[in-house]
Amino acid sequence: MSEPTNNQASSKQAWSLQQWLSYLHEIHPNNIELGLERVAAVFQNLELSFNKNTVITVAGTNGKGTTCALVEQVLLAKGKTVGVFSSPHIIDYRERVRIQGDMLPESAHCQAFLKIEQARKNIPLTYFEFGTLAALLLLNESNIEYVLLEVGLGGRLDAVNIVDPDVAVITGIDLDHQDWLGDTKELIAKEKAGIFRPGIPAVIGDPSPPLSLKQAVLDYNVKPKWQGVDFSYQVTNSGFCWQNKTQQFDNLPVPRIPTQNASTALQVIDILGLEVSQQVLTQVFESVSLPGRRQVLQTQPTVMLDVAHNPQATQLLAADLKQMECNRIIAVVAMLEDKDIVASLQPMMKHVDIWLCASLTVPRGGDAQQIVSALNSSATTSLAKKVVDFPDVEQAYSNALDIAQSDDCIIVFGSFFTIAEVLNLNIKS
Template identity: 45%
Template sequence: MNNLPQTLAQWLTHLERLHPSEIELGLDRVRQVAQRLNLIHFDAKLVLVGGTNGKGTTCAMLESILLQAGYKVGVYCSPHLIRYTERVRINRQELTEQAHCQSFLDIEKGRGDIALTYFEFGTLSALNLLKQANLDVVLLEVGLGGRLDATNIVEPDVSVVTTVDIDHVDWLGDNREDVGFEKAGIYRKGKPAICGDLTPPQSLIKHVSDIGANLVLAKQDYTFELASDSWQWQNSEQKFAALPLINMPIQNAATALACLHALQLNAPEDAIVKGLADAQLAGRMQVWQTSPKVILDVAHNPQSAQYLAQQLVQYRAQGIKCLAVVGMLKDKDIAATMAHFCDTFSHWYLADLQGPRGAKAEELKQHLPAQANVNEYGSVVEAYQQALTDSESKSVVIVFGSFYTVADIIALDNKG
């Protein structure tokens, strides 16, 4: 234990060097360490949230509602945008770097000679911090897939799959049935198994039946309906008729309410209304500035791109010019993602993303129509600054394509 890291930055460098692979799916190693440190079972109600898109917003809305109802709530989410400390929230507050350092030391002592990936080590540390906080409810966001993700070592009271779409093809498969099976791996026998996807894969439904979990399906066991200035949610026992419109997908809000009902916790309707209205999450339809309007969104796959495109229709209808600043990872489905924006943007500012997974601007351009107005840049910051220069006061600049893309803009403005 000599020469251990002292600062958070040093610890994160240490984590990156512990294991030869960035990702190694499987639970044996991480479960062994968790058992040594008593991190499998929690006194708090525990919710495991997986899905292709919508995990972060579903957790954020649940967190906000539960806090309004007076509960102590902890959240573990990933990836972070700017600070590693974003990954663990206690009552919506980040913990200090020193708290993370101490928790990393606990895991380092407990792991012995077991090699852990960066994500596995971070997940164990998050569980350690959440367990120490004496919480009422813990919300864990799955990292990748579900069945073999490090978060799946715990025993949840409720498991949620928000949506199922194709992403992380190398790890999860290239069709919704394969992906659905991996996502369904977080469900447990005899426990609520919520699925917010509107057309759930048969593989997910079959797995729930095979293990004897209690399936709760959107459109079947609960419904939601959008009105002009509100929306409503109901199941066989409850109905909320005038819920506030929010800057997050209503489908995910409905999933959050289904989870809340399954937890069987007391949350008055006013706490639900206030919680939904107060929910927030960086990088999800986030208005970053107003003149010109800049919107940051981490949409990076076809399903999330489709939702983003739908939200931008209002600007086209008003004749407002929309400019796109885009950087993506090359292992994403770039063609299908970009296809949702064929008629959305008057100009594209395409950026290279750095690192081995980053796509070049010229690669992105190949997936746009020949007649599109396109400029290519060596960095997200260069692309963004040129888009601002070219924009008018009533223009809307949309920054999307990756967590890394959005993070670059937040970091730029934080420096300024």
């Protein structure tokens, strides 16, 4: 496809959001192409600047979205203006940009896409790069104090890294996207540390960071705050407790997001110099949520959705399931074929009583038999446990609802696509 001229770009003024998204998929052969040169050129053409904003960039294998969400909610509770860019979305593309906690109308995204199309001239952009630039444009035009940017993939060469942050956050490091970031945690951590800038505060949420991350802190000369050293948390029968060198909060409600990420977010809030009362935090912890992250759809039986799709995420999910009071745990799981299925299922095996394994009917979607084989090959999976395969998520989820008793828990996990299918089923019903 030939690159558009500005006249051709102008002809797209009446395009719908769906037309734009289809076009973004068509204009570049690759979904991922790491590197900042193309994005930097278009960013310069747009003459964007975030010098008047406080920018918090959040990287990590897991926990980016929930960390951003809690920081966002505290800022809003304090009367601050804030915008968030996150990815991927689950159902609605507009989920990727929030201003003051709300999505923008489709028309705003369409206008932003048009401006990017005009500014890029002959520069090829991937779907993610195009969308990132449009999001940055929307945030820049919103006249907000705080900008939260979630890194899509890696850090150093991710399109988000075109913006210099005032605070850098790394939530956790695990094996994922090895084809792009490296096949060890040390290599992945080095890539994610690319969001660091000399002299800025850096919050490290991983309680067991790779050595390469510790070295990167020295190389970039950032001011680090380490989970478990400079700040820490614990969950007791009385609630969520958190402390650092200067503050302490006891008996907060246990949030509906992973507690490790809540702890990381509180350290970010502390760095921003905001004085937050126990009352404000209590209100935020009671309300903060994000679709597909420990999302409870119903009770009796409990249905919980989580996008966990790699070993670190499922380990945290398994720890939370252990605390839940339910008779049986019924898992509905579907994953992409290029994920580490065996290692991702391992933390869940001793907690799940019934496995309902589904095929994902999307590009790179894994087959249910891959999951069945992974479960059957594990010594942790008792022969007494039920393992069943289904052709799609809809049938697996429907079976879970049919067999679940009121005191059971259904956990749906394995991919953003898995969660999207279940949420779409609930919308239709």
